[in-house]
Amino acid sequence: MSRSIKKGPFVDPKLLQKVKEMQKSGQKKVIKSYRRSSTITPEFVGLTFTVHNGNKFIPIYVHEGMVGHKLGEFAPTRIFRGHPGLKSEASTG
Amino acid sequence: MIINKNMYALGTIGRSYGVRGQFKFKSFIEYKRRLLTLKKIYIGPDDKTVKQYEVYDVRLTRDGIIIKLREINDRESAKALNGQYLFVTEEDVVKPPEGHYYIHDIIGCAVTFGRKKLGKVIDVHRKHEGFAQDIWVIEGKPEIWIPVLPHYIKKVDIKKKKIAVQDVEGFLE
Numbered sequence: 001m002s003r004s005i006k007k008g009p010f011v012d013p014k015l016l017q018k019v020k021e022m023q024k025s026g027q028k029k030v031i032k033s034y035r036r037s038s039t040i041t042p043e044f045v046g047l048t049f050t051v052h053n054g055n056k057f058i059p060i061y062v063h064e065g066m067v068g069h070k071l072g073e074f075a076p077t078r079i080f081r082g083h084p085g086l087k088s089e090a091s092t093g
Numbered sequence: 094m095i096i097n098k099n100m101y102a103l104g105t106i107g108r109s110y111g112v113r114g115q116f117k118f119k120s121f122i123e124y125k126r127r128l129l130t131l132k133k134i135y136i137g138p139d140d141k142t143v144k145q146y147e148v149y150d151v152r153l154t155r156d157g158i159i160i161k162l163r164e165i166n167d168r169e170s171a172k173a174l175n176g177q178y179l180f181v182t183e184e185d186v187v188k189p190p191e192g193h194y195y196i197h198d199i200i201g202c203a204v205t206f207g208r209k210k211l212g213k214v215i216d217v218h219r220k221h222e223g224f225a226q227d228i229w230v231i232e233g234k235p236e237i238w239i240p241v242l243p244h245y246i247k248k249v250d251i252k253k254k255k256i257a258v259q260d261v262e263g264f265l266e
Contacts, residue, residue, distance in 0.1 A: 028244075030263020048240070050263065059240040059264060060225040076223035 009039035009068075019043050032057060036072025051075040100140035100180040101197075103128070109171035110159050115150075116171045118158040118179065125153055127187055128160075135180040143180055192243075194251060202249070204231050204239075204256045206265075211237055214256070229256075239264055 003010070012035040022029065023043060034052045045064055050057035051071045058075035066074065107117030120128065128151050137143030150161040160179075165171050189195060196217045204211040216230040218238075231237040239245055239261055247257040 028260070032263070032266070048263065056235060056238070057264075058224065059228060059238055061240055061242050062225075066225070074223070074225040079218070079222065 009041070010037060011041055012038040016041070016043070019047060022047060030059070033071065036070060036075065038071050040066045040069055040071060042067055053077045099183045100135060100143065101183065101186050102140070102178045102180055103131075103134075104158075104179050106136065106174045106177050106179060107157070108175055109168050112168050113161065114165035114167050114171045115159050115161045116165075116174060117156075118160050120158055125158065128158060129153070130187075131181070131185075133181075133185065134162075135182070136174055136177050137180070138177050140178070140180055194249060198251045199229065199249075199256075202251070202254045202256045204229075204258060206258050206261055211258070211265075237261075237264055 012033075015031070015033055015035050015038050018031055020043060022031065028047065031047060031049045033049055036051060036053075040062055042064075044062045045067065047062055049060045049062065049071060051060055051074065052058075053075040054077050060071065060074045103122055104118050104120040107119050109116050118128070122128075131148045131151060134146050134148055135143035136146055146165070147163040148160065149163045152159045165174070186195075199217055200214050202214050204214060212232040214229050215232045215236075218224050218228040218230065220227050225240070227241040229239050229241060231239065239258060245258055245261055247259045249256050
């Protein structure tokens, strides 16, 4: 079930405050966050976040195409390393 | 035949196709049209024991990539190659455009941030794995993950195996 339109998208207030402060000051520091469920708003564009994936902080540079998605979508919690027992493949060419 | 050159695998040989010695090809590379320029290739179970072949024809079809070699002219010979790797030598590897690098060139490069040595690149995570952009993983405890973006990468010297990064304080914490 999708989120009510009346409520609007969820954006973590503390995170949004940090983003606004960053935009005001014009600094481009990396913002560390655990808020995977926070929606990316247009204010986030051009900033870099490190979002926790349960193990470590994953760097995410936000561009226009990411607006409307959640931060957690870009910090995968599992990394596929290939099926066991298969030979590793070189990628080149 | 043993060749003392660096070999780069482009893919594996699949099942035979037709009766004239053609076979299907499972490519590792993203830019498939590069295969149309192949002339001299090497096939073998590993990069140490390979045999040289001349490419007669390469077709990119909806069913996949079909290759015909000049030396292979019947179905049985094509069948014998099934599962082996197709290699090219270092000279035949296509140079990437400026600002683009092969993963095997990046891995092992020493990364410096100002005067501080961060360590060597041990892995590269690609965008299609679900990340927002490509990420270089630098050795250490904990590992340092740096996004591959122009404003963080200052200089890349593949020959000297050195990479200089900038403004990465936020990733070091």
